[in-house]
Amino acid sequence: EAEDIMGKGIEDEENENTIQAKVLIAGAPAVGKTSILKRFSDGDDTNSELLKLYDPTIGADFQIVHLPLEGKILKLQIWDTAGDRKLMSIGRRIFHDADFLILVYDMTSHESFEALEMYWNNFMLYGNLPNPDTFPVLVVGNKCDVGTRATTLEEVVAWWENKRPRRPLQHLECSALRSLNVNDIFLIVSESILDDYGDKRGEYKRGESD
Numbered sequence: 001e002a003e004d005i006m007g008k009g010i011e012d013e014e015n016e017n018t019i020q021a022k023v024l025i026a027g028a029p030a031v032g033k034t035s036i037l038k039r040f041s042d043g044d045d046t047n048s049e050l051l052k053l054y055d056p057t058i059g060a061d062f063q064i065v066h067l068p069l070e071g072k073i074l075k076l077q078i079w080d081t082a083g084d085r086k087l088m089s090i091g092r093r094i095f096h097d098a099d100f101l102i103l104v105y106d107m108t109s110h111e112s113f114e115a116l117e118m119y120w121n122n123f124m125l126y127g128n129l130p131n132p133d134t135f136p137v138l139v140v141g142n143k144c145d146v147g148t149r150a151t152t153l154e155e156v157v158a159w160w161e162n163k164r165p166r167r168p169l170q171h172l173e174c175s176a177l178r179s180l181n182v183n184d185i186f187l188i189v190s191e192s193i194l195d196d197y198g199d200k201r202g203e204y205k206r207g208e209s210d
Helices: 033-045 085-095 110-114 116-126 153-163 182-209
Strands: 018-027 060-069 072-081 100-106 137-142 171-174
Touching (some): 060 182, 072 182, 085 116, 100 116, 137 153, 137 182
Parallel strands (some): 018 072, 018 100, 100 137
Antiparallel strands (some): 060 072
16 A cells, blocks of 8 residues: 555556656645646646645645657656645655656745755755756746735746756746646646657667667
């Protein structure tokens, strides 16, 4: 049962066109991580009022989403990790073997933006990344439908450049409540995973021909 909870016991029909990937969503409590995932997985069928009523994630939860893209089927295992610091230790084991990280902050809360530092450091520490300098990350500002913004894009860019000056910032504003740009988040994720898959396939084929 523990294997299923961690997502490792899940099996379905696979073929050469199926690409499996593990995606993590991290950020402070109440920034909208669960709402973003629910809005994406359930689409416009998700009642906006219900998005306000979700209980905080305990440890971690995940959903499996299959996406057809460029002749491939992406099987995304999307993990919604707990934002509460007391619960973060439960979710750290989820960090292993991830293929993409989505960092979420609340555009109306500067504190939630500042908290990205902690979630970033935890992921770098426990993610067991083979190439941490090139690992794909998307920074998402949620609640863009609210007029007051506590964090400027310039602040986000400065923070990112301090972390990874050689890798351009990937940043997107969204509103899970209003269903704005949520699908774009996972389109960016999917395209990045496909690009990485293509690079790895190319290296494998070059190795075969050597």
